[in-house]
Amino acid sequence: MTDNDEAASVRPLTLAWVNRHLEVGERIAGAEALHGGISAEMRRLTIGARDGGTRDLVLRTFVGVEDAEDSLDREAGALTQLRGTGVPAPRLVAVDATAAHCEYPSLLMTHLAGRTVLDEEGLETRVPLLARQLVAINALRPAERPGVYVALTTADTVVTPKGADAAAWAGAIDVIRGPAPPYEGRFLHRDFHPGNVLFDVPPSGPAGARITGVVDWAAASWGPADLDVAHCSTNLALLHGPGWGLRFAEAYEEAGGVLAAAASERLYWRVRDALAFSEEVRSVSRPWREAGRTELTTRAVEERLDAYVTAVMDALG
Structure with a gap:
């Protein structure tokens, strides 16, 4: 599946919601499913700008999760409180904890560099x-x-x-x-x-x-x-x-x-x-x-x- 195909797979209402929180001139250039989570769908969105530059955001979506509203409210609150603390956490971009605008409760945040390491070495x-x-x-x-x-x-x-x-x-x-x-x-x-x-x-x-x-x-x-x-x-x-x-x-x-x-x-x-x-x-x-x-x-x-x-x-x- 190409990046554009993945981007198209983001649900229509959620896609429109994400677009409303992008900077002027930006667009979703691609998307990639992220694996490793248990309770949420995770996607990395590549955001393209008019000048040809790109940045990445992460979209978290809870599908069929009973406590989704509480979880997203907690995460949004934590990310807000963590700004400026020195703890390397994502920055909150937007949250729709009650699915008022998206198909399912969702949160949009910045993408951090690095990777998880589960190996024995090191x-x-x-x-x-x-x-x-x-x-x-x-x-x-x-x-x-x-x-x-x-x-x-x-x-x-x-x-x-x-x-x-x-x-x-x-x-x-x-x-x-x-x-x-x-x-x-x-x-x-x-x-x-x-x-x-x-x-x-x-x-x-x-x-x-x-x-x-x-x-x-x-x-x-x-x-x-x-x-x-x-x-x-x-x-x-x-x-x-x-x-x-x-x-x-x-x-x-x-x-x-x-x-x-x-x-x-x-x-x-x-x-x-x-x-x-x-x-x-x-x-x-x-x-x-x-x-x-x-x-x-x-x-x-x-x-x-x-x-x-x-x-x-x-x-x-």
């Missing part, structure tokens, strides 16, 4: 970079706080993987039966992980990698820093092994981040996030395989999740 360099970036995000004090974090997983919705360590999982499930520990609120990305961080990796090798962007702010929230750390930790454990999940929390503190003082409180947030993955292993692992990590089958990710939950219970339980 991981020892990227983990400290991820930790420092998350510390900077959690340290923000926006003029208007986003909504309080949402955690949907309960002890009754956890799906224990086949062949999992029954004692470890039973213990972890018991942990989240209790109330959430008290916490000091922080600005949360709420979906911070390697798949939502863009890197520039120079030809000289991964040792010179640097972060160029943090994307997907649709779940931006106010809550405990431990929850953001737990989420990235679980992702690293599933992508690279349980040891890297445990290592990330250490890297976060080494970067100046502050986590809950009590081991029991750290345990609560760590297992709450890990257990949430039990309900969506299939949907989480699919984009990783599409990105080239073909060995991360649903079963392989389940086994890593089991190993990580067991490791967390051993370390903090």
